[in-house]
Amino acid sequence: MVVPFVAGGGTDSIARDIAKSMTDRLGQPVVIDNRGGAGGAIGADIVAKARPDGYTLLFATSTFATNAAVEPKLPYDPQRSFAPVAMIGRGPLLVVASPQLGAKNIAEVIAAAQSRPHGLNFCSAGNGSINHLSGEMFRQKTRSNMTHIPFKGSGPATVELLSGRVDLFFTTVPTILPFLRDGKVQALAVTSAKRSPLFPTVPTLTEAGVAGFDITTWWGVLAPGGTPPAIIDALNRAINDAAAAEPVKGRLVHEGADPVHTTPAAFGIELGKELALWRKVASNPTMQLR
Incomplete structure (x- = not known):
């Protein structure tokens, strides 16, 4: 295999x-x-x-x-x-924002992306990854000013998110779970059509106002x-x-x-x-x- x-x-x-x-x-x-x-x-x-x-x-x-x-x-x-x-x-991806961004929900993320002169950026595990294209779909659906920053793997991308050098990460659950449990980051939304049993209080992107997002x-x-x-x-x-x-x-x-x-x-x-x-x-x- x-x-x-x-x-x-x-x-x-x-x-x-x-x-x-x-x-x-x-x-x-x-x-x-x-x-x-x-x-x-x-x-x-x-x-x-x-x-x-x-x-x-x-x-x-x-x-x-x-x-x-x-x-x-x-x-x-x-x-x-x-x-x-x-x-x-x-399973779903999680939309996670850098602590330095200060966004508490998806509406605040979109507002920041549309109001800041250079918008926001989002990281991925590399061009063509699920993180990359999920972020692209979000950018296209919300018409937000966002820049993609690829890394060689989810590990380096996570480091940059935690440091505040990147703003958003559409990440798999295993990648970010330890940092969620430690309270270092907050999940703002899940990308699936239904909420995750693992994160029952975290809304879906559709619930957060991004219609038709089911990834x-x-x-x-x-x-x-x-x-x-x-x-x-x-x-x-x-x-x-x-x-x-x-x-x-x-x-x-x-x-x-x-x-x-x-x-x-x-x-x-x-x-x-x-x-x-x-x-x-x-x-x-x-x-x-x-």
Whole structure:
């Protein structure tokens, strides 16, 4: 199972839990191969070009779709080069402001972005990341004066947010959770259509006045295109069983996500919707890539 990010991060940890559970269920070892770089494209390309026999898989995240939206010259087709196997879980992002900004809610963020001469800035884990395009969607919907500042990973982005050198971060829950618990930052909104059970007092962006904002991050498994349906179905059962059991289920819930049980076809439909959504954001003439 190729993880298209470096070892040690939250995605890698979930993938390793899935791999261990699959090993038990399939009766053969499932080994993690970390191939980070190019926003996940290096690892994805390895799987796209692998033999379609079920022995090489991609542990994909929402960045698989967002990166494809901003990189039109990828060495693979994000749909035709892959066979969806199963979605594991999905959860909201959190909109977090720097303590130095002083904003207590989304209305104050928008007011600051529109009234300050240079507006506000927002950070991300890199161009094409879910943080980047979520921030872009917010900027486009609110018509706010905001500048994107990419970093090489969520860790450096978080450091800059806490220091006050950047104003906003559309962040995954695992990235910011320790700092929320320590009271170093405050979550202003969640990006999903419904409030998170982990943060029941935090409003959705729609509730906060940004209509139609429904964004989640997700995890799933893809196989090379052309993998036989019987193999896809066997892998789907093993992955769904793994995601519904501990430790994966508890890990997802702890990080504010919902475990998901899907068929390969249903995952393919969701992936198509994700690609269409992010391509629309990326095609906006004011889209920032830097």
